[in-house]
Amino acid sequence: MGDFLVGILTPINNFVWGPVMLIMLVGTGLYLNVGLKFYPFRNWYNAYKCLWQGRKHQSEHGEISPWNALMTAIAADIGTGNIVGVATAIAIGGPGALFWMWMTALVGMMTKFCEVMLSVKYREKTPAGNWVGGAMYFIKNGLGPRWAWLATAFALFGACACIGTGAMVQSNAISGNLHSTFGIPTWAVALGLLVLGGMVLIGGVKRIASLSGRLVPFMAIFYIILCLIIIVMHIELVPSVFIWVVTDAFTPTAATGGFVGSSVMLAIRMGVARGVFSNEAGLGTAPIAHAASTAESPLVQASIGMLDVFIDTLIVCSMTGFVILVAVVTPDMLSSGMITYQGAAAGDPLWCSGLNGGTLSAIAFSSTLGAVGEIGVSISLMLFAFTTALGWCVYGERCVIYLFGDKAQKPFRVFYCLCMAIGAMVALDLVWLIADTCNALMALPNLLGILLLSPVLFKYVREETAKDGRFVC
Numbered sequence: 001m002g003d004f005l006v007g008i009l010t011p012i013n014n015f016v017w018g019p020v021m022l023i024m025l026v027g028t029g030l031y032l033n034v035g036l037k038f039y040p041f042r043n044w045y046n047a048y049k050c051l052w053q054g055r056k057h058q059s060e061h062g063e064i065s066p067w068n069a070l071m072t073a074i075a076a077d078i079g080t081g082n083i084v085g086v087a088t089a090i091a092i093g094g095p096g097a098l099f100w101m102w103m104t105a106l107v108g109m110m111t112k113f114c115e116v117m118l119s120v121k122y123r124e125k126t127p128a129g130n131w132v133g134g135a136m137y138f139i140k141n142g143l144g145p146r147w148a149w150l151a152t153a154f155a156l157f158g159a160c161a162c163i164g165t166g167a168m169v170q171s172n173a174i175s176g177n178l179h180s181t182f183g184i185p186t187w188a189v190a191l192g193l194l195v196l197g198g199m200v201l202i203g204g205v206k207r208i209a210s211l212s213g214r215l216v217p218f219m220a221i222f223y224i225i226l227c228l229i230i231i232v233m234h235i236e237l238v239p240s241v242f243i244w245v246v247t248d249a250f251t252p253t254a255a256t257g258g259f260v261g262s263s264v265m266l267a268i269r270m271g272v273a274r275g276v277f278s279n280e281a282g283l284g285t286a287p288i289a290h291a292a293s294t295a296e297s298p299l300v301q302a303s304i305g306m307l308d309v310f311i312d313t314l315i316v317c318s319m320t321g322f323v324i325l326v327a328v329v330t331p332d333m334l335s336s337g338m339i340t341y342q343g344a345a346a347g348d349p350l351w352c353s354g355l356n357g358g359t360l361s362a363i364a365f366s367s368t369l370g371a372v373g374e375i376g377v378s379i380s381l382m383l384f385a386f387t388t389a390l391g392w393c394v395y396g397e398r399c400v401i402y403l404f405g406d407k408a409q410k411p412f413r414v415f416y417c418l419c420m421a422i423g424a425m426v427a428l429d430l431v432w433l434i435a436d437t438c439n440a441l442m443a444l445p446n447l448l449g450i451l452l453l454s455p456v457l458f459k460y461v462r463e464e465t466a467k468d469g470r471f472v473c
Contacts (some may be wrong), residue, residue, distance in 0.1 A: 009433050016262045016440035022272045025282040028447050029107030032114050035458050039465070040113045040306055047303040054295065054304055061292035062131045068209035069293035070304050074106060075212040075288035076166070076391025077312040078220065079174050079384045081278040083377065086320040088358040091415040093270030095241075096249035098321040100271025101278075104315035108281025109306040114450055114457050116305035118142065119287035120298035121460070128406035130205075132160075133291020135284035135446040136402045142453045152404070154284060157438045158399040164435025166392020167416050168423025170385040175424035181378040190424035196386075201393050204413070205292055208390050219383040220316060226376045227319035230368045234326035241325045244289075278317055279309040284446030289391065297463050307360045320361065327364040336375075389420060 041049070054066025064072070068265060071282070089097040117137070122141040123133030136151040136158075145151075175189040200211055231238060244411045266427055280286055295301035365373035393416050450457075 003143040006305040006430055006433060009430075009437055013437045015082035015431055016437060017273060021440055021443065022269065022276070025111070025276055025443065026104065026107055026272060026429050028038045028282060028451060029109075029111040031451070032110045032454065032457070034108065035454060036110065036114075036461055038110075039461055040110060040303065047263075047363070049308060050295075050300050052309060054293075054300075057294040059294050059297075059371075061125075063129075063292045064209040064294065065213075065299055066201035066293045066295045068213040068306050069290045069295075069301065070308055071212040071216045072205075072209045072289040072391050072394060073305065074220075074308045074311060074391075075208075075216050075387035076282055076285065076289070076395065077278065077308055077388075078216070078316055079170065079278075079388035080381060081130060081274065082312065082316045082384060083273045083361050083381055085278055085321055086317050087324055087364070089270040089274035090321060090324055091312055091360055093267040094248050095245045095269040095321075096172060096247075097274070097324055098245050098318070098325075099249035099315055100268050101317055101321075104275035105279060105309050107283075108276065108313075109211060109309045111450070112279070112281045112286065112309050112455075113302045113306040113353070114447065115282070116288045116290045117298045118450065118453055120293065120295065120301045123291040126401060126406050128409070129400060130406060130409070131292045132398050132401055133399055134288035135355075135442075135449055136399065137291070137454065139445060139449040142456065143449065147449075147452075150445045150448065154442055154449075155399040155402045156427075157445075158285070158288075159396055159403065159443040161420050161435050161442055162392045162396030162399065163416070164431045165439060166389050166396060167419035168431050169435060170389040170392075171420040172426075173385045174382050176264075177378050177381050181374065186425050190421040193386075193424055194417055197389065198414075200390060201413050201417055202410075204409075205289075205394050205397075208394055209289075209292070212387060212390065215300035215383070215387060217442040219380065219387065219398075220311070222383075223316065223380040224319055226365070226369075226373070226380065227323050230318075230323045230327055230365065233368055237326045238322065245321075245325070256396045267350040273403060275317070277312055279312040281309050282447055283443045284394070285395050285442070288395045291398075292394075297464070299461065305331070307318055312426045320357070324360060324364040327368050438459055 051070065053065065054070070056067075061362050062069075086098070086101070089101065093100075107294050115138075118138040119133040119135070122138040123131055124134040124137055126139070134154075136155045139147050139151040139154065171190070174193065175186045178184040178189050179186055195351065200207055211458050239329055249271075276282060286305065290301050290305045293301045294306075295304070361377060362374060367373075393413065396416060397412050400408045
């Protein structure tokens with residue numbers, strides 16, 4: 001049965017994540033940038049000012065501070081894709097894929113800006129006191145009852161995706177990582193996740209946001225420092241690697257060994273796909289967390305919200321990419337016998353071996369820092385995956401509330417915790433395929449809603465900035 005479903009879903013997944021989806025994601029961002037005259041990029045200072053001031057609650061509307069709303073979204077964004085996903089993009093698309101990840105992030109910042117603004121503008125307060133928002137609410141409240149089916153479709157796909165992407169896949173990554181690095185049995189990891197997850201998730205969005213507000217900055221700084229140590233140790237290679245990334249984006253290295261990226265189109269596709277997978281711009285997930293913010297203005301929270309794309313992709317993903325390129329590109333590592341692999345000649349770049357993303361990342365860190373690098377990247381993967389699971393629980397419960405009301409909130413949290421435990425112990429090929437497909441299907445209603453409401457967006461920003469072109473935090 002499992003093989004039968006995989007056979008059916010695989011071509012569907014390839015289609016929904018194919019060129020049409022990538023063009024929609026990038027095209028929507030470009031359209032919004034032109035329509036708003038690149039407004040967010042002209043107000044960087046105010047965005048960071050609002051973020052700093054957003055550490056405290058600003059109004060009675062919402063449940064969590066603007067800072068914690070961003071940290072919750074980043075918790076869900078920064079996951080295994082920032083380590084394994086970047087390595088996979090480079091392994092398949094070549095170094096130029098990193099450049100296209102940057103370009104996707106710059107475009108995606110505007111998409112995130114707009115979807116957050118709409119989510120806060122059209123959010124609701126439920127009878128139980130939950131402040132809820134996201135694509136399902138701005139479609140329903142902004143476009144009217146005749147579009148309710150589209151909002152329902154988003155919520156259905158979101159609920160399915162969160163169980164797979166958030167609960168089971170992340171816990172499986174934690175389990176596999178702890179077992180391979182430290183030898184911890186999978187059943188013990190499952191039990192630990194059930195207890196830890198329950199302690200946090202049963203407390204709801206406020207407890208998740210509070211923990212994210214403390215844990216996310218720590219884990220991001222820890223990983224960035226780990227990467228910077230390796231980059232500084234190879235600092236003489238950084239300028240040439242940067243130039244290499246840019247030039248390879250337009251003239252990729254010819255295919256050798258196991259390296260299959262031999263065209264500009266493949267570099268673009270891998271860069272865009274992995275960039276979107278990492279920062280989730282256009283998927284419609286992060287705005288669900290931002291809708292619970294106590295920010296007084298949708299424009300303020302939108303400006304804060306777009307920063308998670310910058311932090312996730314332009315900082316964290318870039319760190320991973322440069323670590324891989326400066327640590328494994330040197331031919332002397334191969335000729336000296338430090339690293340050997342089948343199917344590649346001495347002097348070839350390491351990704352020519354056909355290694356998968358996880359192995360490539362592990363070698364990049366351990367080849368320079370030894371056991372410290374291996375343990376450090378394992379800890380980072382564990383923290384990234386755990387916080388991703390927490391953030392996606394917020395997304396899932398908001399989708400369930402939209403579908404079934406407040407009464408479904410607590411049962412969903414319990415079910416989500418159980419799924420985390422199950423995911424740590426079972427193979428998840430089918431679950432991952434279903435979740436990945438639902439992610440793409442979730443993006444379609446979100447992008448359509450943004451495009452249909454873009455005149456409202458453009459008018460709102462013009463009115464809010466009519467006086468001096470800026471806004472007040």
